[in-house]
Amino acid sequence: MIEVIDLVKHYHAADGGIVRAVNGVSFVVQAGEMVGLLGANGAGKTSTLRMLATLLKPTAGTARVAGCDVRHDPVGVRQRLGYVSATTGVPDRLTPREIFMSFGRLHGIPPADLPGRAESLLEQLDLRRCADRPAGRLSSGQRQRVSLGRALVHDPPALVLDEPTNALDVVGARDLLVLLGELRGAGHAILLSTHRLHEIETRCDRFVIIHDGSVVAAGTRQGLVAEWIPGREAELEDAFFAAIAGRSAAPGSGG
Amino acid sequence: MNLPGHQRSLAAALAIARRDLLEFVRDRRTLVITLLLPMATYPILALSTALGLRTASQELEARAAPSSMHVGLSGPDAERLASLMKRTLADTPPSGRSGWPANLEIADVRAADVESLLDQGAITLWIETHAGLVRELESTGTVRLKARVSATRPAGPAVREQFEAFIRTLGRDVARERVQSAGLPATLLEPVRIAFEGDRGPAPTASHNVFSTLAGGVLVLLTVLTLTGAFYPAIDAIAGEKERGTIETLLIAPCRIDDIVWGKFFGVFAITLATLVANVVSIAATAAVSLRYLPRGMVATLPDGSVAAAIVATVLAFVGMAALAAATCLAVTTASKSGKEAQNTLTPVILLVSAVAGTVLLPGMRGGPLLAAVPFAGQIVVARAALGTGTTAPASAWTIMASLLMSLASSAVVTWLLLRLTAGTLADEDVLFRGPDVAGSPLHRPAPRQRPNVVQALVPLVAGFAGLWYVQGLVPSDLRWAIPIQQGVAVLAPLALVLWWQRVDLRGTFAWRRPARGGWVAAVLVGAALVGAGLFLLGAAALLAVRSAGISEEARHLSARLVSLIQAQPWWLAWLLVAVLPAICEELLFRGWVLAGLLGRRRSPGRARVAVGIQAAAFAVFHLLPERMPQTFALGLVLGTLVVVTRSLLPAIVCHLAHNSMPLVVLWLAGDVPGLAAAVEGGTPASSAGLPGWVVAAAAASTAIGIALLAAATRLNGNNRERPS
Numbered sequence: 014m015i016e017v018i019d020l021v022k023h024y025h026a027a028d029g030g031i032v033r034a035v036n037g038v039s040f041v042v043q044a045g046e047m048v049g050l051l052g053a054n055g056a057g058k059t060s061t062l063r064m065l066a067t068l069l070k071p072t073a074g075t076a077r078v079a080g081c082d083v084r085h086d087p088v089g090v091r092q093r094l095g096y097v098s099a100t101t102g103v104p105d106r107l108t109p110r111e112i113f114m115s116f117g118r119l120h121g122i123p124p125a126d127l128p129g130r131a132e133s134l135l136e137q138l139d140l141r142r143c144a145d146r147p148a149g150r151l152s153s154g155q156r157q158r159v160s161l162g163r164a165l166v167h168d169p170p171a172l173v174l175d176e177p178t179n180a181l182d183v184v185g186a187r188d189l190l191v192l193l194g195e196l197r198g199a200g201h202a203i204l205l206s207t208h209r210l211h212e213i214e215t216r217c218d219r220f221v222i223i224h225d226g227s228v229v230a231a232g233t234r235q236g237l238v239a240e241w242i243p244g245r246e247a248e249l250e251d252a253f254f255a256a257i258a259g260r261s262a263a264p265g266s267g268g
Numbered sequence: 269m270n271l272p273g274h275q276r277s278l279a280a281a282l283a284i285a286r287r288d289l290l291e292f293v294r295d296r297r298t299l300v301i302t303l304l305l306p307m308a309t310y311p312i313l314a315l316s317t318a319l320g321l322r323t324a325s326q327e328l329e330a331r332a333a334p335s336s337m338h339v340g341l342s343g344p345d346a347e348r349l350a351s352l353m354k355r356t357l358a359d360t361p362p363s364g365r366s367g368w369p370a371n372l373e374i375a376d377v378r379a380a381d382v383e384s385l386l387d388q389g390a391i392t393l394w395i396e397t398h399a400g401l402v403r404e405l406e407s408t409g410t411v412r413l414k415a416r417v418s419a420t421r422p423a424g425p426a427v428r429e430q431f432e433a434f435i436r437t438l439g440r441d442v443a444r445e446r447v448q449s450a451g452l453p454a455t456l457l458e459p460v461r462i463a464f465e466g467d468r469g470p471a472p473t474a475s476h477n478v479f480s481t482l483a484g485g486v487l488v489l490l491t492v493l494t495l496t497g498a499f500y501p502a503i504d505a506i507a508g509e510k511e512r513g514t515i516e517t518l519l520i521a522p523c524r525i526d527d528i529v530w531g532k533f534f535g536v537f538a539i540t541l542a543t544l545v546a547n548v549v550s551i552a553a554t555a556a557v558s559l560r561y562l563p564r565g566m567v568a569t570l571p572d573g574s575v576a577a578a579i580v581a582t583v584l585a586f587v588g589m590a591a592l593a594a595a596t597c598l599a600v601t602t603a604s605k606s607g608k609e610a611q612n613t614l615t616p617v618i619l620l621v622s623a624v625a626g627t628v629l630l631p632g633m634r635g636g637p638l639l640a641a642v643p644f645a646g647q648i649v650v651a652r653a654a655l656g657t658g659t660t661a662p663a664s665a666w667t668i669m670a671s672l673l674m675s676l677a678s679s680a681v682v683t684w685l686l687l688r689l690t691a692g693t694l695a696d697e698d699v700l701f702r703g704p705d706v707a708g709s710p711l712h713r714p715a716p717r718q719r720p721n722v723v724q725a726l727v728p729l730v731a732g733f734a735g736l737w738y739v740q741g742l743v744p745s746d747l748r749w750a751i752p753i754q755q756g757v758a759v760l761a762p763l764a765l766v767l768w769w770q771r772v773d774l775r776g777t778f779a780w781r782r783p784a785r786g787g788w789v790a791a792v793l794v795g796a797a798l799v800g801a802g803l804f805l806l807g808a809a810a811l812l813a814v815r816s817a818g819i820s821e822e823a824r825h826l827s828a829r830l831v832s833l834i835q836a837q838p839w840w841l842a843w844l845l846v847a848v849l850p851a852i853c854e855e856l857l858f859r860g861w862v863l864a865g866l867l868g869r870r871r872s873p874g875r876a877r878v879a880v881g882i883q884a885a886a887f888a889v890f891h892l893l894p895e896r897m898p899q900t901f902a903l904g905l906v907l908g909t910l911v912v913v914t915r916s917l918l919p920a921i922v923c924h925l926a927h928n929s930m931p932l933v934v935l936w937l938a939g940d941v942p943g944l945a946a947a948v949e950g951g952t953p954a955s956s957a958g959l960p961g962w963v964v965a966a967a968a969a970s971t972a973i974g975i976a977l978l979a980a981a982t983r984l985n986g987n988n989r990e991r992p993s
Contacts, residue, residue: 067519068516068701092522098516100512103514107287115283115290118279120521121522160517
């Protein structure tokens with residue numbers, strides 16, 4: 014569903030040099046799968062997700078969403094992808110209902126179907142009580158759900174979320190991840206990036222760890238722990254640190 | 269929905285506009301600026317204006333109001349002077365008493381009583397006569413009278429002016445008597461009399477007409493407020509969305525960047541139109557109320573029947589300005605990453621545009637369709653043509669229509685260009701995600717080996733124009749000094765400054781390379797020279813052909829000075845000053861720096877066309893004289909195209925050199941070929957004939973052959989590049 018193939022992104026630095034933000038990243042997210050994209054700040058997560066969302070043009074390589082190439086068919090990609098950026102991205106002066114309606118129009122949903130679609134999203138995201146309240150007066154959790162609803166308005170098969178739990182408290186983050194789990198169950202391919210590994214450790218099917226613009230490890234939680242912390246019980250976080258440090262922890266050597 | 273592409277684009281743009289409008293109308297700040305500001309501004313302006321005019325008018329009326337006056341006379345000839353004054357009082361009809369006191373009493377008083385009489389107010393002024401005064405009046409000299417007024421009850425200006433008016437009449441009576449006693453006819457004193465006649469009857473008169481000032485001020489205010497209507501919505505539309513983090517949600521919608529920009533434009537345009545409507549309604553309501561409070565005679569009225577047409581033309585022109593304002597505000601604020609930054613950027617632009625709008629009110633500024641094409645000023649030109657200026661009647665319907673069409677066409681074209689610029693800026697990843705603080709600030713000193721961006725490209729142009737403006741009064745009239753100083757101050761100094769600051773890759777920025785390999789270099793350079801030479805002669809022929817339209821004194825003066833320079837100086841010095849220096853300096857600035865910045869890193873045919881057009885327009889304006897602008901614009905287009913096609917500055921320099929060398933060639937041949945000298949002199953009164961037909965044909969052939977050579981060389985060079993080595 015989501016294919017990232019040798020994706021490269023270089024920026025021109027202020028000092029005249031080249032910043033290699035993404036340097037040949039490849040991975041796949043299947044339908045009905047939730048994949049966590051992990052990495053430190055500046056690892057290249059956001060650049061990768063922005064290229065997937067067609068906000069940035071790849072320097073080399075490509076990516077496909079539901080068969081549409083980000084280079085050659087960006088509009089097709091946008092029709093098949095829901096994207097939630099790191100900022101909540103919700104207009105303060107519009108209500109959740111108006112936001113869903115306006116983005117539904119942008120996605121070409123027939124006017125007759127718009128109220129029904131907005132209503133079902135409000136129901137699905139538990140936003141009925143604040144459906145007609147300006148988004149500026151909503152809580153962070155509610156705003157994040159509105160943002161997710163905006164990304165889901167055209168019922169895309171693939172979802173990309175950039176640090177979606179950043180601004181949320183523990184309860185809000187859990188509710189959002191439960192919701193994403195339900196969407197995965199409904200067959201959506203979900204790719205999300207985060208720093209908060211413990212939140213998604215048990216919720217994602219697989220993980221892709223990138224460091225300095227390259228994939229340094231990928232696999233299930235168990236697979237990553239077995240590969241990077243062999244021979245002992247460990248958490249995803251331990252495997253993450255080992256992977257970005259580029260070394261396997263020797264058995265019994267401690268965290 | 270499966271809609272055709274253009275319908276999908278329109279639907280997306282309208283969806284964005286609808287979303288934005290919903291946001292705008294919920295923003296109290298926007299509503300206040302859009303509706304309340306104009307509703308409050310015009311009444312306040314009208315009240316203060318009416319108050320000021322009324323006060324001034326009352327003062328004038330008080331001066332003009334006839335007063336009662338008692339004049340005391342003393343001395344040997346007091347009785348005879350009183351008799352003369354009484355005769356003037358009795359003989360002058362009411363129509364001849366303009367400015368006189370209402371009542372004038374003349375009395376004989378004793379000199380000893382004068383002080384007390386003046387202080388008591390019993391007499392307004394006192395005149396002491398001397399012996400022989402009346403005899404002097406009958407002779408040919410000027411009799412000097414001294415009037416004394418009270419020190420404690422000083423006479424106001426009205427007393428002085430009214431008594432002076434009376435004495436002028438008395439003087440005329442005395443003069444008439446002198447003429448009669450000399451046996452001369454009375455007509456000696458009135459050699460000419462004029463009466464106005466005409467089909468349209470007497471022109472509208474107003475004793476102190478302030479219509480022009482009021483209408484001009486209101487039109488400039490309308491321009492500023494229309495811009496203000498676009499100010500906050502435009503900031504909110506893109507910079508505000510960036511600040512709130514919502515712009516990305518739009519950019520991942522299934523539509524093109526152009527659709528998003530058009531949607532944003534429709535939203536801002538709608539608010540700006542609402543501002544315009546609020547302004548027009550406020551102006552109309554305020555005018556209806558406040559005109560009746562203005563003193564009589566202050567405002568001339570429009571002829572019946574032309575009011576509606578004038579208002580329609582004005583409003584239509586300002587609809588074009590609303591579009592222009594919306595597009596300008598969007599284009600200026602798109603690079604900003606926050607509302608505050610956008611405000612800081614947009615405020616000086618609004619001030620600059622207001623100043624441009626105000627220039628059409630300058631005395632001596634003539635209207636017309638050409639001036640109507642100037643953005644933000646043309647709309648006022650249309651309005652003034654339709655409304656008249658109070659002292660002049662409205663222009664003819666055809667002139668108004670032509671001006672209106674020119675203004676609307678100009679607004680549409682400039683709006684479209686600005687929206688293209690907005691789309692280009694919005695799509696720029698550097699600007700979108702890293703902000704102009706890093707990528708686009710003109711004060712940011714970029715790393716070596718970078719090309720200038722659009723803003724940086726325009727900086728030396730602005731500095732150059734400022735240099736031209738400030739040195740024009742200081743430059744000596746001798747062209748041997750004037751040309752190098754102007755090139756130095758307006759071209760080289762700004763260019764050197766930005767080069768030092770920006771540290772660009774000189775070779776890349778200035779296209780400092782040979783145009784092609786092998787023998788085709790010669791073909792390109794010869795082609796460029798032929799085109800340059802041909803263009804000069806064709807331009808000169810066109811100038812001579814339309815010479816009847818009038819050439820300004822400045823243009824003639826400059827041409828005459830150039831001819832003198834070429835004839836008086838050694839050929840090599842004249843060639844250096846007229847051709848070599850401008851060709852190198854101006855090419856480095858316009859086709860080197862400016863064009864490189866406008867073209868940017870990601871060149872596309874569309875962007876190249878716009879870039880070539882903009883630098884050509886700047887090149888034309890840089891030459892200041894309107895008569896030369898069509899030719900310099902065409903030359904700028906050719907030179908820009910040469911650089912884009914050959915990717916080298918050298919052909920452009922050769923073409924420019926050939927163009928500027930032609931005056932020397934023409935003057936050298938002038939003795940042999942009649943009419944050629946006129947081409948150089950630029951249409952002096954002495955040169956009446958156009959260029960000989962064969963010269964025009966040769967110029968056209970030279971241009972055509974040059975273009976063919978360039979095309980062939982470029983195509984072959986392209987083929988060579990594509991061929992695998």
